[in-house]
Amino acid sequence: MRPRSILLLGAGFTIWASAFVALYAMLSVGCRFGWHEVALEGAGGLSLQRLQLVAIFLVHLAAGVALVALLRRWKDRGFLYPLAYVAAIAALSASVFSFGAVFFLSTCA
Amino acid sequence: MAGCLVLSACSGPLSVLEPESASARNATTLWWVMAYAGTGIFMATASVLVLAVVRPSWLRAFGEARLILWGGLVIPLVLLAGLVAAAFALGERGIAAAREPAALRIEAVARQWIWQFRYPGGHVTTNLLHLPAGRDVDIVLTSEDVIHSFWVPRLAGKLDAIPGHTNILRLHADRAGKYGGVCTEYCGIGHAPMRFDVEVHEEEAFRRILASEAATAGEGGE
Amino acid sequence: MSARPTRQTPLRLHRELAALWDTPAGWRRLSAVNHTVLGKRFILAAFFFFAVGGLLAMLIRVQLATSSTAFVGPEAYGQIFTMHGTVMMFLFAIPMFEGFAIYLLPKLLGARDLAFPRLTAYGFWCYIFGASILLLAMVAGVAPDSGWFMYTPLSSSTYSPGINADVWLLGITFVEISALSAAIEITVSVLKVRAPGMSLARMPIMAWYLLVTALMMLFGFPPLILGSILLELERAADLPFFDPLRGGDSLLWQHLFWLFGHPEVYIIFLPAAGAISMMIPTFARHELIGYRAIIVALIAMAFLSFGLWVHHMFTVGIPHLALAFFSAASGLVAIPTAVQIFAWIATLAAGRPRFDVPMLYLGGFFFIFVIGGLTGVMLAMVPFNWQAHDTHFVVAHLHYVLVGGFVFPMMAAAYYWLPHFTGRRAEHRLSKPAFWAIFLGFNLTFFHMHLTGLRGMPRRVDTYPVEARLDWLNLLSSVGSFVMIIGFALFVIDLVVQMRFGQRFRRNPWAARTLEWAMPTPPTSYAFASLPHITERGDRLAPDAEGARLAGGHGYLGFTRNGWMETLGVDMTSGRPDQLIVLPRQSFLPLWSGLLTAAFVLCLLAKLYWLSLFAFAAIVVSLLAWTGGTGARQDTGALPIGKGASARPHWETATPPSWWAMVLACAAEATLFSSLLFGGLFLWLVAPAWPPPQPAMPDPLLAAACLVLMLLAALLGRDAVRALTRGGPPALRLALCAGAHGGAALLFALMAASVPVPTTHAHNATALVLFALCGLRAGFGALLAGYGLWRERAGYLSPVRSLDLRIGRIWHDYAAATGIVGIGAAFVFAWLASSAGAAP
Secondary structure: OOOOOHHHHHHHHHHHHHHHHHHHHHHHHHHHOOHHHOEEOOOOOEEHHHHHHHHHHHHHHHHHHHHHHHHHOOOOOOOHHHHHHHHHHHHHHHHHHHHHHHHOOOOOO | OOOOOOHHHHOOOOOOOOOOOHHHHHHHHHHHHHHHHHHHHHHHHHHHHHHHHHOHHHHHHHOHHHHHHHHHHHHHHHHHHHHHHHHHHHHHHHHHHOOOOOOEEEEEEEEOOEEEEEOOOOOEEEOEEEEEOOOOEEEEEEEOOOOEEEEOOOOOOOEEEOOOOOEEEEEOOOOOEEEEEEEOOOOOOOOOOOEEEEEEEOHHHHHHHHHHHHHHHHHHOO | OOOOOOOOOHHHHHHHHHHHHOOOOHHHHHHOOOHHHHHHHHHHHHHHHHHHHHHHHHHHHHHHOOOOOOOOOHHHHHHHHHHHHHHHHHHHHHHHHHHHHHHHHHHHHOOOOOOOHHHHHHHHHHHHHHHHHHHHHHHOOOOOOOOOOOOOOOOOOOOOOOOHHHHHHHHHHHHHHHHHHHHHHHHHHHHHOOOOOOOHHHOOHHHHHHHHHHHHHHHHHHHHHHHHHHHHHHHHHOOOOOOHHHOOOHHHHHHHHHHHHHHHHHHHHHHHHHHHHHHHHHHHOOOOOOHHHHHHHHHHHHHHHHHOHHHHOOOOOOOHHHHHHHHHHHHHOHHHHHHHHHHHHHHHHHOOOOOOHHHHHHHHHHHHHHHHHHHHHHHHOHHHHHHHOOEHHHHHHHHHHHHHHHHHHHHHHHHHHHHHHHOEOOOOOOHHHHHHHHHHHHHHHHOOHHHHHHOOOEOOOOOOOHHHOOHHHHHHHHHHHHHHHHHHHHHHHHHHHHHHHOOEOOOOOOOOOOHHHOOOOOOOOOOOOOEOOOOOOOOOOOHHHHHHHHHOOOOEOOOOOOOOEEEEEEOOOOOOEEEEEEEOOOOOHHHHHHHHHHHHHHHHHOOOHHHHHHHHHHHHHHHHHOOOOOOOOOOOOOEEEEOOEEEOEHHHOOOOHHHHHHHHHHHHHHHHHHHHHHHHHHHHHHOOOOOOOOOOOOOHHHHHHHHHHHHHHHHHHHHHHHHHHOOOOOHHHHHHHHHHHHHHHHHHHHHHHOOOOOOOOHHHHHHHHHHHHHHHHHHHHHHHHHHHHHHHHOOOOOOOOOHHHHHHHHHHHHHHHHHHHHHHHHHHHHHHHHHHHHOO
């Protein structure tokens, strides 16, 4: 059963928005509790802060990829599906662009 | 930089375009790069628009969908990615340099509508900031009432002084001289005149001045 | 209930429709609910405020002409620049686009009016009365003076003790009611009130733009409304949300303000971009290229624009990674903009462009807006932003974006659609000199202002040091601004001349291919004598032939019956007609509701809080009075709608416009509520002076009882619908539902009252507002259940006429869900407040 809602158009970017909120919120929480100063032995000295942010990022990335794969099945049908598909790809690329910095930049002031 | 046609058009005690520190210079370099690139992008886009009217067959031969793909997506994305990467690197460099606290910390306390600077040893100056040349200084920013913002354009970007928060701005002036500083957050009717002077001295002179300020700190502070 | 409608002659059809739809003359004009009338009123009022804002800008430029001008003092200057920004944003740009959308949207969609004509009128009155409060305050010399961004603590009672800040908070919130009602109105109208056959794929591109814009407003305005409520509560009742000494934080205001403030920029730009997407195909004589690409770009823009608000806060001291998220999103938003610009260029290249005055103004748009976009990307880069932030560089940038992205396209749109308003063709004598004066004046004012900023001139200053050698730059700007104002004066004269003396024409002067030209011009009150069946995309139509056919009554609804004002509702995706929408008649009720709302706001301004409660009750009663006479007392069944088709009246269908309006209202309220929860968490994380001395731990017993009652209310609400559709009486269940809601509201009130001294700490104040909000929702639920009961008693309900209860059910469910979240949040906040001390 294919979903037929116009909301599909925003599905990809909803994942992007969720990633945004989660990353920004958990970044602040981590800084508040000093997670950037907690080095994890098992993860090669990676800080807890970096680890949880990267995890959030990857989870959302996976969700974005899954959505693209799902919409790909109907991408030649009608009007809504191709648009939703392209929008999901755009959202996935936007996620990489917006949040790719979690791997590099300093997390807390 | 050769960006200003008349050299004096860029200069002034508050001019971003006459940087006197590494961090301010980075921002200025970034500006000139973006200004030139921006001019180029504007010219290119305008040319495509003109072509669409005078030589539409060229664009049609290129293909309308491809025009949107390349002009609207690929080229801007590549340029943007480069720019963002450069800006991140630049920002990170500044933050990495400031990770260890500087040996000299000066407290800048803002209130309607004066700046008070407190040096180690209890010396206080008002609307006049003394700095040593060639070394790192941390300006510890706080506010006693509303939000103000501390900006010495020729030395560094601005940072807000917010009641209840402490912000630290790293300054490193290359050489001795006099610079201007302003409040850049609207803070009430005294906002515009809430300016301060920055005097950067050689190390020796800086110490001498602090010593003499200490003598007058009692009355000079208020 | 009615004889089968018969085909009329065009003239008789016109007379019958006009008798129903026309707005009466004389003082009864105030009862107007018609979109054409109200659209024009919105546009005129917004243009008046554009002039006011422009005048204020002139005062600013006079003051800044030299470093030693003593034209106005700093107190007056604070009011002037605050009002300039406020007027241009809230009283010009938003209402102007609303008026434009209200006037045009039904005509583009092939409908006779918007979904909620009385809401349009109410929105208009809220705008006019709210704007009048601000204007009167300015005349009285007590206009807001802490900047249009109203940063706390400068705008708090300690530093702004006068009434000035209250005028802003209450007046602007008042005006925002109109923005929110427009958002709901536009969304529902685009989704449901279209011509048969107009599937999503066939909508004119403008409808997509307005749909996206309206949804952005729905989620963008609530954070600011919440912020304004909190700040007003702090000023009026000393609840310390923003006071750093008592656990509040001024940064919370900045977040809430810019969470609205940045999407606002795109809310202003998108409708103008939509107008461009309508005009370019007409003048290129080619359909729009990249229709689908533009839709995806719009979706991307709508989301991205909510992810860059912190670029207004790059200097408040935030970790670099957080800045990076916002910086990247700020740069990224340029991509969908570029896609649109190249789609327009591609359309021009594909067609045979024809030059006319609107195209001249679009050229101005292109030049100015592209520069503004480029400086926007520059400002998104953090190291440069730290230098340029809050300088005149930003002033130049934002004027390039807003004047380029809104004012120039709207001037083009004025020339393009003026013939539609007036039925007169344009005479282009003054339009070209006007353009050049505005264009050159604008650039003379703002181009080198980039340099003024880089040379160290901060924003919002009334003087600057002579040593900075900024005099000649500023003088040039001031001269430029006067050239610009001369251009605007010529523009106004030109429009007046065209309205008065332009040549009459018959139909479609630009040879456009969109539906709004398939009607007589100036338009009749009912827009279409009969509704078209759409078989092509919205910019591939033939309005001339279609217009004649529709005027002859050959489309849907080419007749009148029962004295009903009818239009059609369609299935959202496919455009299949699925209901006959019967719109409300002309009415003074919106005016009364508007006046009562104004009375409420004035009571708050005058600090007459007890009286304001009565005013509030009166508003509720007046809004309930709107429902009298809607719906029917017996089942109607499917009615013929012409062309051999039939449809049920909307109150007998599953998802009529009002059902969607309730869904959207819940979405907006949920955004407001989420903003409050965000505020609670934010303060715990960031604010100084935590933990609070006395955490507000709710009484578990009260909370549990409250939960049970809310769930009960939701279940009873659902059961009432079930009972009704099975033919049983829902009265008892509705009464119990109202009772359960009432009980929950009472318990929330008790919990609010038991919050220990809310003035001592922001945590306690937040808990108080949290309970109050949940209690209000329960109270509204009781009201809706009671309303259902009343409708049932009055005979408006039956198994097929269950709409009133189903709308109620949405709210009962919503109130229960958010009430549970609210109680959970109260416990979490209390727990965080007690253990927050443990955090390093």
